[in-house]
Amino acid sequence: MNTKKTSSIARVIRANRFAKECCEMVLECPGIAASAKPGQFVQMKAWEGFQPLLRRPISIAGVVDRSSLLLWIRIVGPGSRLITSKLPGDEIELIGPLGNGFEPPDKNEKVWMVAGTLGAAPLRFYSQLYGAGADCRFFYGGAASCDMEVVEDAEICKMNVCATTEDGSAGQKGLVTDILKPALDESPPDRIITCGPKGMMKAVAALSAAAGTKCDVSLDCFMACGFGACMGCAVPILDDGGKRYLHACSDGPVFDSAVIDWEAL
């Protein structure tokens, strides 16, 4: 983390519902937009008082017009509901950019992306910033066809997208790992970057390890501060010397999947 973190008040430029219970928001926030890296996130508060008490972490899905942040937010509880109920012109408190972010691709490095539903957000930003194109494979897993709107995003469409849904209502029926495995067997890339539900990432990490491919995961875990002050977001690390933890908000949220103690996570 070398970018300076700031506390800002961002103005909502756009807020549109999409997919199922999701909202795409564009927030004017030039400071954070200028320095953010893919995989980094912001901590948001869009309410007065103590209900909920803590800010909510949301990945940066992209930068719009150089000065605004694109966010994809799923409504799962009170925090995400209040954030996504804001209308254009309303203000939201943000701190960011937070976290380490994904390593940019090395020259000629072949990077694949694997996303579960809104886990696509930081990967979309990666593609936007580092210009992943049709030679980049983007594996996507959703629950049902309503999740497919994510892969209709222009930035994601540029890549070579393979999608699955659990119920088979769109794309191939099954889990994203069902299509990732044969692809890895055929010709593994240099690196996989992935974000999605824990179970999915654990499976992706295992497949990558088996294929000898480096795999960077962006972990989602409960956070209080978001910038290394509370030690709340412990991520268990494989270590001979007994128990050891890193912190999702400051050491992560992106980790080399090989260092994570998935059983203890």
Added chain:
Amino acid sequence: MNTKKTSSIARVIRANRFAKECCEMVLECPGIAASAKPGQFVQMKAWEGFQPLLRRPISIAGVVDRSSLLLWIRIVGPGSRLITSKLPGDEIELIGPLGNGFEPPDKNEKVWMVAGTLGAAPLRFYSQLYGAGADCRFFYGGAASCDMEVVEDAEICKMNVCATTEDGSAGQKGLVTDILKPALDESPPDRIITCGPKGMMKAVAALSAAAGTKCDVSLDCFMACGFGACMGCAVPILDDGGKRYLHACSDGPVFDSAVIDWEAL
């Protein structure tokens, strides 16, 4: 209290801002509207969760179309802000009618009303239900001219209104008791009913006592349950036998001012 209390979901019919930070609301709630008496109140909740935690007591200011309640609400904190932010069509949880209410006028009884700002609400309902007319004197005290919208209400206008404002920007400059006192000196009524800030009611009670006029006050005190279950709303009573309390929500909110221990209130 002989009316059955009910718990209802009321639909907002109208919600208009008036005066300074006040809102006039009409809520469709046939059950409570049918049985409510002037001086009774409802306990309202227009939010999810625990912020604020307790319902908020609001006097019934009148009944509209036999099936709706008229409320006058001043925005002073989170509860009143959330209630008054509701729009036509929205729903609000109510319990009521609660409390004892004012005694109806006896045949030929001469009743005067003394109100401080929104304390006018239950008195308006009294006038509406019991048909107070031009021979009923309505003394009104506001802080400034913006409070005068209250006495422009059609129901209140029917009475013989004398108004004061503290800053003199409308009506006579001064306190409502400044105009009540000479009127009482001249020819006191059979009864005064009053509602407003504590200091005002205490002064009105003292003037009435001096004039030998019965005075019924409607007290505003913090309430938890609103129907006699928590003993939270204690009103200290003058009693030779030591300390004694009545309860604003169930014994009141209307009390004979002569029984109240104003010093301990």
Added chain:
Amino acid sequence: MSNVDMTVRIGGLTLKNPVLVSSGTFGYGREFADFIDLNKLGGIITKAITPKPRAGNPPPRIIETPAGVLNAIGLENCGLDVFIKDKLPYLKDLSAAIVVNVAGACESDYVEVVSSLSKEDGVDAFEINISCPNVKHGGIEFGTDAGRAGELVANLRSATKLPLIIKLSPNVADVCEIAAGAEAAGADAFSLVNTYRGMAIDIAKERPVLGNKIGGLSGPAIKPLALYQVWKLYQSVKLPIIGMGGIMNHIDAIEFIYAGASAVSVGTANFIDPSASVKIVDGLSTWLAEKSPRGFEYFIGRAHRA
């Protein structure tokens, strides 16, 4: 609502379902009759009864805090005689168990209430309040001293055959010590928590907000604390536990059951929604139906097995 069997035994007391309503938050029961069918409740715990009527504390007696309520009612109640004459006759006809909460300034107060009411029809059990934080002599001296708690319980034991539920104070270093004393002396069950001592200051008036200065905190704010006390007590006593503190819905109730409560009691929630208790009965019933064929008992203390 499904028709599962939620009967639970708390000492000698049989409840048709594990949901009670807490002392001081439900008046003498009748106050809620307009809103709910009282017969749907497992039990009703009355406001604390003392031998003589008590006026209670000067106002303000109750205020809101973040997700909580701070109260200092001061055990205002109608006294034993009025309770027997005016309140009990109504309660006695209900099918909900009637639990009388008993408070006093000294041992003989408790004994008087318990022995008098044991002769009356309609009382199913006593909840012995040795934990009121809001009056100087409200029994909390028994609630913070294991020896005195034991003595009191032993005395009450000889005064009644009805179940004695000891209501514990959380304002102690270790609730288990006090409980051990009471258990040895013949208590039938425990209930906890009573409120946590707290206060608020009015910075404009430069004095405490409450008339009594100090009050007791209840409501969602204390739920994590109350749940811990039940969890801890469950590990140290054999007697059944009635859990309470911030229970607002059936999910909260299940948390307490998993922590070790055989029944739960709903307090502050009654103020916010007078039908909260009945909704919790319904919610538990639906939950249990989904868990079938496992019966209710299976879930008591379940989280300790993880």
Added chain:
Amino acid sequence: MSNVDMTVRIGGLTLKNPVLVSSGTFGYGREFADFIDLNKLGGIITKAITPKPRAGNPPPRIIETPAGVLNAIGLENCGLDVFIKDKLPYLKDLSAAIVVNVAGACESDYVEVVSSLSKEDGVDAFEINISCPNVKHGGIEFGTDAGRAGELVANLRSATKLPLIIKLSPNVADVCEIAAGAEAAGADAFSLVNTYRGMAIDIAKERPVLGNKIGGLSGPAIKPLALYQVWKLYQSVKLPIIGMGGIMNHIDAIEFIYAGASAVSVGTANFIDPSASVKIVDGLSTWLAEKSPRGFEYFIGRAHRA
């Protein structure tokens, strides 16, 4: 912001204003440097330091509750050596007072940290954490036993000349007893409260939510409880008190000052707004300017005089 004098002395420690930030909620200070000017603070209390690094508890370590945060970090910290090498050099250059929070599993742990750091430049005082509820041997056995608290303080007293601020646990029947032991043994000041023991249960998983099962509750939910503890302690000790527990804004801070705190410490609020502490400094400063010519000291414990 007005330019009033808010200097306050806490034992031998002089603070330029009465606002500190609480241990465990402010990392090692530097984490907040992007957001605020650390030199605006009266003092910074570091995360607990133990002789050796500690990994802390398994996740989840922190969850939200109504108006509260439940944490079981488990004293994760970099250990004495890394603190001296990597953290202290940065802190030492700040004009805010640097208070090192010290924890340990046994007396010698405390003595080791205190005597080592007393030799270093940059440490202004110690806060002795005898109240961590989240680890088996986190010192809470000292915090709940007046005798052992006194012994520990006496030992530390001979190990350092720097002010010793004893951080008290609210998880006791009477915080004043523990404080009396520490006062007699040579403590310079008290800070309270540490978190209240609490827990939450995941009913789907049928187990406690926190990896450590039990945690400590902080935030607005506990403010009424913390305020009461400060109020009570103020009546029983002569030493100055640093008050904390749910302070979110300068109004809350003033409540603590009126209850008897000579300074306040901001904890959970730092998570919600990293500049909360500085806003409180500004708020207090404006408030005090309005109260002029009365100085800050006049208001400490003011509500007791009502």
